[in-house]
Amino acid sequence: DAKTTQPPSMDCAEGRAANLPCNHSTISGNEYVYWYRQIHSQGPQYIIHGLKNNETNEMASLIITEDRKSSTLILPHATLRDTAVYYCIVRVWGYGGSQGNLIFGKGTKLSVKP
């Protein structure tokens, strides 16, 4: 089962920041937080990941709380093309076996509206 909890859906106005929350209260010290999204029925698309520091790339920013029990994915200027299901996943990085596999939950369906 997924170790994360996300709201099932969110709306965001085009051009505004989209802030997607994720709870992972049972996260272990060696587990990273990963975010993926799935647009329509395409393959999941990697967005960003982090361990405990905030991270930013060309797609998004990831804010992880100090106790690491929750995080927020921020899309700074959402566009209609950002409408998708967003998945927050915790996983061990750099280990073999089943620990490194991605466990998808239901995610958050983000709808960006004009």
Added chain:
Amino acid sequence: EAGVTQFPSHSVIEKGQTVTLRCDPISGHDNLYWYRRVMGKEIKFLLHFVKESKQDESGMPNNRFLAERTGGTYSTLKVQPAELEDSGVYFCASSQDRLAGGDTQYFGPGTRLTVL
């Protein structure tokens, strides 16, 4: 650089027939994963190759599914015989060698399998 590719994009077969799905990972990626989403369910892990070896096949649903990765390059997933409940979208993902630091999985577009 080409991403993960999968073939075919769609397949419609009759119950009892055989289907083979193919995945070509990103060049140089040692790790190859298969996942699937069946109707109304979450995406689920099937198995993981490191080069040509099966690292973890705990997600394979039953012995009607056979995955291979000869030579450590592309992989095939064969379903024989196909059942109605096998319908869904099959995704392949690949990642670099974990020790080298590139452990992020990149997904292909998926193969939509419909069993009638």
